[in-house]
Each structure stands twice: as C-alpha cells, then as structure tokens.
Amino acid sequence: MVLFDEFVRHKDLYYADGSVVLLAAHAGKTHAFRVHKSVLASHSKVFADMFVLPSTAENETYDGVDSIQMPDDAKDLEDLLRALYYPGTILSMLENRNPLAATKYKGILLLSQKYFVRVLQKLLRARFRADWPSTLPEWDRLMEHYASLSASVIPQHDAASQFIDNRMLEPASAIRLAREANIPEILPAAFYMLSTISPFMDFDTLRSPNPPPLTDSQGNVLLWHPGERSARWGLLTPDDWLCLARGRHCMTDFAQTFEAQESQCICDSQNCIQLDNKRKLLKGPPQDFLRVLKEIGSQKTLQQYPCYNSLQALASRSLETRSVLWDNLGYYFGLPEVVDDQNDGDSDDIALVESEFIDG
Secondary structure (H helix, E strand, O other): OOOHHHOEEEEEEEOOOOOEEEEEEEOOEEEEEEEOHHHHHHHOHHHHHHHHOOOOOOOOEEOOEEEEEEEEEHHHHHHHHHHHHOHHHHHHHOOOOOOOHHHHOHHHHHHHHHOOOHHHHHHHHHHHHHHOOOOHHHHHHHHHHHHHHHHOOOOOOOOHHHOHHHHOOOHHHHHHHHHHHOOHHHHHHHHHHHHOOOOOOEHHHHOOOOOOOEEOOOOOEEOOOOOOOOEOHHHOOHHHHHHHHHHHHHHHHHHHHHHHOOOOOOOOOOOOHHHHHHHHHHOOOOOOHHHHHHHHHHOOOOOOOOOHHHHHHHHHHHHHHHHHHHHOHHHHOOOOOOOOOOOOOOOOOHHHHHHHHHHO
16 A cells, blocks of 8 residues: 655646556656546557456555556656547647747657557657758748748847757657657658757757857867857767768768859859859758759849859759759668658648547
8 A cells, every 4th residue: 555645746737536546656756646547548548458457355455546656758748638538639739840849749649559558659650740841942941930930030138049959849859759759750860950050059059048158179269149040969969970070971962063064154253153153052061952942043244244154054953953852861861761651540630630639
C-alpha cells in the first residue's frame, strides 16, 4: 500500500470518480493522475490491453483504486492526458508554425506513438509536417514571410523582440523531432535552413542572462546583430553534424559547377555583371543558395546593356538550377528516402484531422 502523502496530486487531472491512478516522476517528484480507465482505453489500444488484466491483491493501489507506476516523464504524461480529456487545449497550443512546437510537443508526440493514441498521433504529425515546406513554392512563401518580419522595425528598448527567430521555425529541434518520431518529410527543409545559419550563433546562449563572448574557431570575436538567425546547435547528434557537413560540401560543389559552366558574354570584361552574378553563390559561408539563385533569376536589366542577353540566359538557368537544388536536398544531406505510403491512413489536411480528433 502506497502512502497518500508521498505524491503530488494533479490539480485538474485528479478525478474523484477516477478508476486508476497513474504515477510519474518529474523534477524529483512523483505526480499522481487519477483518471478513468474507460477514457484511456477508448483512445488507446495499449491502455485497453493493460486494463483488461483483472485486479489482484498484489496490485498496487492508491486512494482506493489501482495505481500504475509509469516510466514516462510526468510533464509529457500530463500533456497526453490533457489532450484526451480536453482536446480543445491541444488545438489551441498547436498554432501554425510555432517556433517552440518541436521542443515543447515532442514528448506528447512520442507518447501518442508509444501508447498508440492514433488520432492524436495523426494530428501532431500532420501539424509538424504542415509547418515545414515540402515544395519549392512553399519554401519561397515561408521565406517571403520571414523577410517581412526581418524588415519590420525592431524596438531597441525591447531586447526580446530583437531575436527575430523567436517568430521563426527552429531547425535543430525540428531535426531532433523528425529523427526520434520518424517524420523524415521535414528533414530536407530543416537541414537546408540550418545550413544557412552560422554555427557560432547559438539560440540558447544568445538568450542567456550573461551570454559569453562569441568567438570563431580562430578566436576572433563575433558580433551578433538584431535580426540574425540562430539555432539550438546542442541538440544535434554526431550523425546530424555529419549530414550537415555533407550537405554544405555538396552544395558548395554545386555552386562551383554553376559558376564554371560556360556562358560567355559579349562584353568580355572582368567587371561583367553576368560574371559577377555567377560568383555570388560562392561569397561567404553560410550561404543561402536558394535565395541567391532566386535573386539572380529575378534581376532586371535594360535591354541596351551589353550583358543583357547573357543575363537573361543566366536568369533562366538560375531558376532551373534552383529546382534541381531543392529536389536533391535529401541526397546532398544524406537523408533517408521519404516513402509516401498512401495506405497509411494519415491525412495532411489539418482541418480534417482536427475534426477527427475533436469527434474522438
């Protein structure tokens, strides 16, 4: 028999008529959730099978009902139970492209997979997949949105608002989520976004009360500027670093090939605009190759310029090259092939999955 005062009873998820108490630890304390077997079993086959076993005298009890010591973190278990009892709360938390979602809701997603809470699992996976672009037009729309954020006035008296990526997707935590929860669809865009961020700009270090001086590999002091992106570099595994290094190497080779391709301009000058545009891809890491290729492809020049025809050809080739680059991101970063299983029953229609979750 477990003593009553050993555990912290949850203030909301402890029902007087509950038929089972789930015990889970967090931050050195054991938390008690008194819930209903019928509610859990209706959502989860794992729980249903668990509760089929008859109670015996040897079973642990707490507050007059069966108790189960759960191996999960109490905070993650709380999120799971709250989603099952109050489905509207999880929907309100999962706003579109929440930059903290991959960190905040990884636990509940992993639990929904572990206990096979199928509808919740589908909702969370659909939400995370929808956040990250899977096509080049989707990527361009996201970057246009981020460009509008960066162009907005940043109040100098509000230190927190200077971190523009507080309102942007954070790629390192997304990579960690995709790896652990098996959502490979978001990896190409996440790794590409991460490749455009300086590894010296750490998300958490910059936000610490007294951030240490930032230095590069040679000890040179680096200055962070408002609007500059950062990432949670500490979340990456050695395999992630290897994928990132491979991707950057492949894209540098890609840029060198692009510059080396013959495209002679009639001006035949080292100051040729067309030649200068070709060299933009190799100017200073970390480079956003998709952005630079789009700029080259969108550049307008007066027809009377000697470089006009060459620039038009280069613009066309740049846009074609962009598509090739995007389509090969998975290969460049050495990522697992994404198999689109049309029979998995998962829908990417967020509204449809949300409706299914609410209807239960």
